Amino acid sequence: MTAAFPNSRRRLRAPKFALALPSMVWYAAFFVVPIALVVVYSFGTKDSSKLVPVDFSNPSTASYGAVFDETFFQVFRSTVRIAITATLLCLLIGLPVAYFAAFKASEKWRAIVLAAVVVPSFTSFLIRTVAWRIPLAPNGMFSKWLQDIGVVGENGIQILETAAAVQLAIVYNYLGFMILPLYVAFDRIDVRLREASKDLGAGRFATFFGVTLPLAGPGIAAGVLLTFIPMCGDYVTATVLGGAKGNMIGAMIASQFNQAQNWPLGSAMAVLMIGAVLLTLVVGAAIVWLTPKLMVLFEPLTQAWRRSRAARPRKVGTQPSSSSATADSVIHRALGVWMTLVLIFLFIPVALVFLHSFNRGNSFTIWSYAVSTKWWGELFDGAVFAQTALLFTAIVVVAVVARRVLKRRTQFGGGYTAWLVPSGLVLALVINGVITSWYANLFDFSGIGDAIRNSFMAAFGATVVAVALGGTAGVALARRPGAWSNAFMVVVFLILVTPEIMEAIALATWFPRIQNVPAVGYIFTDGWGPFNGGMNKLWVGQSMYASAVVTLIVRARLAGLDESLEQAAGDLGAPPGRAFRQITLPLIASAMIAGGLLSFALCLDNAVVSSLISEAGSTTFPVALLGATRSTIKPFWGVGAVSLFVVTMASLWFLVVILRRGGASAGNIAATLTGN
Missing domain, CATH: 1.10.3720.10 (MetI-like)
Incomplete structure (x- = not known):
């Protein structure tokens, strides 16, 4: 009986790439296959009568020949x-x-x-x-x-x-x-x-x-x-x-x-x-x-020049140290x-x-030599904005004061108080949303307001996908490496270095092909719940690069940590799922939060992918602004830009705070921001 027990456990043991399997499927479905299809399309001919305007009845290299025109x-x-x-x-x-x-x-x-x-x-x-x-x-x-x-x-x-x-x-x-x-x-x-x-x-x-x-x-x-x-x-x-x-x-x-x-x-x-x-x-x-x-x-x-320079007699009274200090100062x-x-x-x-953004004139690019807040008033509902700002500030102030008070009490350690202010920020957003419905009533100018709301919605959904996929894949790479990990890292690297326009056109040509696939096609055509098909496409497109970044951040975090705690949990009989929840997940929590915040900032700024796959009802602020550049840009676009800038900087500040509390130096933070 005892001999059979370990054998049954060995048979039920998941493969090393199990945690990375969702990312593998995701990358295969929305990166590898679409990119491969772009290569295939290049050998077809144009046929505007089809939903996918490519005819493969007579494959040729004519498109490559046409590319080399002057x-x-x-x-x-x-x-x-x-x-x-x-x-x-x-x-x-x-x-x-x-x-x-x-x-x-x-x-x-x-x-x-x-x-x-x-x-x-x-x-x-x-x-x-x-x-x-x-x-x-x-x-x-x-x-x-x-x-x-x-x-x-x-x-x-x-x-x-x-x-x-x-x-x-x-x-x-x-x-x-x-x-x-x-x-x-x-x-x-x-x-x-x-x-x-x-x-x-x-x-x-x-x-x-x-x-x-x-x-x-x-x-x-x-x-x-x-x-x-x-x-x-x-x-x-x-x-x-x-x-x-x-x-x-x-x-x-x-x-x-x-x-x-x-x-x-x-x-x-x-x-x-x-x-x-x-x-x-x-x-x-x-x-x-x-x-x-x-x-x-x-x-x-070079060596001969150095020897001749070293053998050259020095002038009497020269002070090399003084001249060196002067040169260093210069x-x-x-x-x-x-x-x-x-x-x-x-x-x-x-x-x-x-x-x-405070320009009184009607053009964003031409300064009128007069300052005005009228464009801020045209974009935001003043009463809702004031009510939201006051309530938000009050909740955050309470969280800051509570943290300082509790830190003075010995029974509350740093681990309990470190998250009070971030939790206060989240609570302020939730309470504001319940009481004032600011996300629906804040904007007076519906066009820009809808674009800003869509930007936040797309960035938030893509961030959730990126953290879920990147977090589990990062754990698998750090703790269960194998022959699969080299191939998977190649795909991650390709996602990071492929020009964004290539990813954008690959997805733009892929979604029409899968719209008749049961269940999947419905999600990207009609959507589900309150989210239309265009929003679901944005979540996919924006999550590709972001999930690769989260994967590297989580992998780097676990690579610098000892596995002894996780091994001890297994030796004490903890199932893999329980060990992951109680040991591994707390260890990578800060890395996942940092990756999520960085992903949110990157997704909020996404313009190339969003411009090619977004649809009516899911237009984001960068896409709307890109369209507005074809005519005279009004200053309220600057107001919207400043609003997104403030949110992006808040996310990055939150990211830096989390990394600093984890003991990261300035170099570690810079490495995180660049994916190194």
């Missing part, structure tokens, strides 16, 4: 040139900032610098892009000032709707995502290695290029991946600022699916874009791999000035959005 190829070359140039500029601009924050700034100032990078970087991508229409407007305030001082002619700045405007905005939009991984890489370098290099006689530049820069290689690679790949598929920047002269391949691909309904040609463009991106990355990796080997050829010359100040200028550059568009 118009497309010119846009393609321009896109690659803009992306490579912007990546190099982000690296050159961001590297001194990351270096200063990691090696020259104190712990306090390090956190301030990182916060100053994070705030504009995680402001809505679309809002930051639209904001550049303010200083670049030919009849704007900045343009008129340049005219007054004689820098530009009477026509003002002529940059909008050109490749130059796209280049500037792309560098700005992705600069923060280069700085953060670079900082993480510098922060992880053992300072003793740099000190040993200097002790052995290496100078500042030799130490930097021989020790610091090679050790920061993973951060440089991560920064390039986080910037170059999404730049190549950028759809928003070219649409908002590019015009005909600044078109990019992402916008051209989207137009083939939206306006032209030429899915085969759009699919061929997307496939070639992915191929070109991968080829560029391979060439870049080859250059990085060959550079050290080529430098070995010059090693004899470098420190130069890096500080550069960092300050970069941070000012990052905050200019954000500040302009705040300022122009």
Whole structure:
């Protein structure tokens, strides 16, 4: 009897990938298969009479031949040139900032610098892009000032709707995502290695290029991946600022699916874009791999120069230590000035959005030289807003006071009081919703109000999906790795690096194909309960990238924790389910909350996927704003942008608080924000 018992338990033991199985099914159904179908569509022909406008009766490569016409190829070359140039500029601009924050700034100032990078970087991508229409407007305030001082002619700045405007905005939009991984890489370098290099006689530049820069290689690679790949598929920047002269391949691909309904040609463009991106990355990796080997050829010359320099007699009375200190001071100040200028550059568009939301004029981009709150009054119902704000503030104040009072009592430990303020925030939202129904009555302007509500609803639903899938998959990767985990991590990596426009068109072409599938098709066509089919599509589309991010965060959290507690629970007879609920889940709770908050901020900002798969009744704020850019933008769009900005910053602040209470350093927080 006793011998049979372990055998039965062994037979009933779940496979190692059991917890990751929901993510496997989800990724297969909504990423792998749709992407594969895009490749298949590229070999079909256009047939507008069908729901899926592709005919496979005569497969051919004609779409690939059409791709290489002069118009497309010119846009393609321009896109690659803009992306490579912007990546190099982000690296050159961001590297001194990351270096200063990691090696020259104190712990306090390090956190301030990182916060100053994070705030504009995680402001809505679309809002930051639209904001550049303010200083670049030919009849704007900045343009008129340049005219007054004689820098530009009477026509003002002529940059909008050109490749130059796209280049500037792309560098700005992705600069923060280069700085953060670079900082993480510098922060992880053992300072003793740099000190040993200097002790052995290496100078500042030799130490930097021989020790610091090679050790920061993973951060440089991560920064390039986080910037170059999404730049190549950028759809928003070219649409908002590019015009005909600044078109990019992402916008051209989207137009083939939206306006032209030429899915085969759009699919061929997307496939070639992915191929070109991968080829560029391979060439870049080859250059990085060959550079050290080529430098070995010059090693004899380098050593000879060093020996001759060391043998050179020193002048009497020279004080190397004094000159070295002077040089260090100059470098420190130069890096500080550069960092300050970069941070000012990052905050200019954000500040302009705040300022122009109070513009008295009828245009968001043209300043009227008069301040007014009328656009705030047109968007929000003043009475409901005041009642909601007062009740919300009162509940949060009570939670803060209660936490301080209870912390003074010895019977209440930090674990009991740490969550009082976050719980107060949630309770304030619930009570406000029950008493005032603020979510239904807060907005006077129904169009923008509905778009903002849809944004929150889509982001919340996608976050729930992302945390559920990413949390369980992260646990499986950390605690039950096996042969399956390598293949699964490849899929996760592909989700993170695939240009967003590719994911968007894959889902946009996939949903029509499954609308006749029983149960599943009904959910994405008619919806369920109060949620229409478009909202369900948004949950799927926005959760893909977010769930991959949560997976990495939870996996990293568990990888740094000892398994002894979970093993002890199993040794004491606890079933796997109970051990997961009582041991593993509390260990990863902070990571899941952090991943959820980061997912919410990312989903709230989603514009590319949402613009291609949303439907009437599920239009989000970024999609509505993207449509509004085709005409004169009213200042109340700035009011809505500021509202979303405040919510996003609150989510990030909550995320930082949770990570800080878990003992995370500034470098760990930056790594979490970049998925490292």
